[in-house]
Amino acid sequence: MTDKTTNPDIALVPCNARPKGQNGALCPACDRFIGPLDTCPYCDLPVPRTFSLRFLRFASLALAVVGMAALYLLARQDLRPLVKISEVTPLMNSASVRVAGLVATTPQISVAGNAYVSFPVTDGSNSLTVVAYDRCARGLMGATNCPRRGDIVEVSGTVSITRPGVRRIIMEAPEQLKMLTRAPARPGKDGSDGRSDDP
Numbered sequence: 001m002t003d004k005t006t007n008p009d010i011a012l013v014p015c016n017a018r019p020k021g022q023n024g025a026l027c028p029a030c031d032r033f034i035g036p037l038d039t040c041p042y043c044d045l046p047v048p049r050t051f052s053l054r055f056l057r058f059a060s061l062a063l064a065v066v067g068m069a070a071l072y073l074l075a076r077q078d079l080r081p082l083v084k085i086s087e088v089t090p091l092m093n094s095a096s097v098r099v100a101g102l103v104a105t106t107p108q109i110s111v112a113g114n115a116y117v118s119f120p121v122t123d124g125s126n127s128l129t130v131v132a133y134d135r136c137a138r139g140l141m142g143a144t145n146c147p148r149r150g151d152i153v154e155v156s157g158t159v160s161i162t163r164p165g166v167r168r169i170i171m172e173a174p175e176q177l178k179m180l181t182r183a184p185a186r187p188g189k190d191g192s193d194g195r196s197d198d199p
């Protein structure tokens with residue numbers, strides 16, 4: 001390398017004069033390190049790039065785009081595990097889970113003050129109470145899929161077991177309720193959301 005810096009007028013050197021393992025990293029004219037640049041910043045010589053380096057640049061860009069797209073799709077999916085309600089134990093307190101089952105009674109809805117929506121879900125193995133507060137509750141009330149008695153729903157949320165025997169799942173967003181089967185509308189109860197059907 002030192003013998004070439006003493007001869008800066010050399011315009012071209014044979015390709016095989018480049019040190020092995022640094023293919024394209026050195027300017028063929030001035031032999032200084034230029035990395036992946038297309039033009040030498042020292043002597044302005046255009047440096048022809050080998051296919052592999054150009055390919056790698058586009059491949060890395062494509063890989064980044066594909067990776068971001070995959071991340072976005074994964075983030076949109078609800079990856080919480082679907083569990084049987086009987087499997088929800090105090091050990092799972094604060095865990096994020098998904099359960100599916102029947103809305104056993106008409107949901108209790110309160111709009112005054114701290115709004116909440118609460119309804120029991122049973123899946124045959126056991127039952128628990130699903131609760132939504134404030135913004136989530138208001139969003140649920142306004143949604144077309146606000147649960148009614150007899151609906152079969154899938155709900156995800158955070159397990160909250162504060163007292164033995166009282167098992168709840170707290171929803172954080174209305175989108176965490178997925179309507180699987182809508183209960184048939186009851187004839188003769190126009191305008192009612194089933195509240196009058198309470199046993």
Ligand SMILES: [Zn+2]
Nearest residue numbers: 027030040043
């Ligand atoms: Zn150069």
